Amino acid sequence: MTTGTESLPAPRGGTGADGRRFGALRLFGGKAKGGEDAAKRVQFSSPYLPYLFLAPQLAIIFVFFYWPSIQAIQSSFYLEDPFGFGSTFVGMANYTDVMKSGEYLGIAKFTAIFTTLVTFFALSIGLLLAVKADGVIRGNATYKTLLIWVYAIAPPVAGLIGMMFFDQHIGPIVELARWFGWDIKVGLNYSDTAFAMIVVSVWKQIPYNFIFFLSGLQGIPVAVREAAAMDCRSGFRRFWTVILPLLAPTAFFLLIINVTYALFDTFGVIDVLVKDKAANNPITLVYKVYMDGFRGNDLGGSSAQSVILMLIVFVLTIFQFRFIERRVHYN
């Protein structure tokens, strides 16, 4: 897979990752003069030294990201037999074929809806739980651990657990829904499978959002909260006007992470839930790339699709840095 979350640059601020990296650089080299000056600026004895330090990481990025990306872009303009005997330059034909296919557009539409719903529910439920957990005083460690442990589950395993819950013959959720007169048929009915995919994907992502929201909440100074409490009696309004704006950097960071999660990392969940046979079930764009490329051996077509995905990530990144970041206040 040439696209993925790796392609997203680490968000600035918020996590403090940049600060730590600076500290590490200072340890390794340069003449640290001591005092405040050195804490702000990093100096190296030779102008080439920083590049030398960066080289291993750049090499890895080049080999594992840029090089495959270039290959994907190149083969998206060709039609070739998988074994590499004949390859014909077809220009934009692979792209126009994909764009003309009603099936592909349908999958794109589902991907958009799926991503929106998964992001919305994973963020809002994560936030709700974090706010509630923040208020718990007794036994909060147990409470938090219970909410966090799900994050340790790998997506395919989450998919497997979800599949058992939604099994046509023995699934407890299916039994439960039957009481309400809803006959869930995952693998057979398009919207039922979509429902199961969204539930499992959201469930898997909630703990991640929970951890970040909780630490974000705990980072809000007590003084601010107390001042707000004096000014306003309504807890709900305090949350909207004071707490939420202060959580904005965390929320924004999570928004991007959740969108990429829904777009790319839900692959395992989907693969397990459709049992390797997409049939008339909903799938996302990434799954389509896999089906055409790895199972169908249509290299040109699936390369074109993965280039389209790369463009989506590119747009998302621009959106992240140009459009939203300016409007979010970091403390």
Add this chain to the structure above:
Amino acid sequence: MFKKISLAAFTLAFSATSSLAATNITWWHGMAGRNGEVINEISQKFNEAQSACALTPVSKGTYEEALASGIAAFRSGEQPNILQVFDAGAATIINAKGAVVPAEDLIIKAGHNFDRNAFIDGVRYFYADSEGKFVGMPFNSSAPIMYVNDEALKKAGVEAPKTWEEFEAAAPKLKAAGYIPLVQSQLTWQFTENFFSRNNIQFATNNNGYDSVVDTTLKVTDPNLVMMFDKLKAWKDEGYFAFYGAGWNDNQKVFEEGKAAFWIGSSGSFGGLQKTAQMPFSATFLPYWNAIEGAGTNSFIGGAALFAMSGKTDEENKCVADFFQFLTSPEIQYFYHKATGYVAITKAAYELAQKDGYYKEKPVAEVGIKQLMLPAGDWSKGYRLGFYPQIREIMEREYGRIFSGEATVKDAFDTIEKEGNDLLARFAKTAG
């Protein structure tokens, strides 16, 4: 990369234990579980039977993953000597001219005799070229057969049907007795590809795709096939047929639990079924339509074949030929037949199993072979269609839509034909 290194290390470690002078050959396959263990046992038997060659089998995951790994390896010049490729992927590897050495050429060049007639009819043509020359060596082969719930039949007072007409007559009685009359596990293989073979109807132009990739088109809007699916849909609405999606096991499960009367499965299913079925069962041929003239011909195989990849030294190719020779010997075929439930592919192995009394003990094991040995028709030899794994995906999608009520049978087949033909045209360009 890591895989490659660990593979190399493994090969090295393995070869160190065998004779130093032996020629090493590798075999990549897509089998897991018990079937994967049997492959290791066969390789061990081969290595013990001679000392000139040392064979190392490597599991690459599923069929699709094995093919994808084989392709990736071939492109970087690291291909194995033997690659297992499944039925639907046959066109991909056979049409890539120069990727494989035809098995028949390889065996003759190594100085062995090769007799096409030694193989049973349903096996002979599927992986062969249009002249009948073996390109791939058939390996694990199975046929779609109908499993029968004996209890249900007794209770409803009906016989196992030979034709779909007979099924239609028996279905109301089975339903009245409280059973789901029919389930199946793979509509593409059992009700499409082998519908064409059992009823002797043309599947695609250009001799089902064997003659050429250029301008090959599907004939899935054939009125008989449309009729079959109209019937299935009507049977489902009547409660004579139940459909649980494209997953194999979801559909098998109701039969195992004794809730269904007939299940269309694979001849290779019976080993597992013996452990899971909660009632006595037997098996019979996949039904055909009596009303279709010339129907009742044999079915062709499903499963996979072994391909000798090109670009290898003569010594290695000689070893591959020796192994193919070893693999098709009656004793090994009989061993494989018994251990896995896949059919024996040569007539000699079938006779050996008969002589040994295996089918008296396990009559179900013989049904698949007998069905493959039925008289052949013009259209029961197989198909050779490019991008076929994707065409199957389109079929699965449209069949799902038929049974969930999202599409009519006619619209579904129009879509399959259109999208399938687009893919075939695309494939013709890549192979051209």
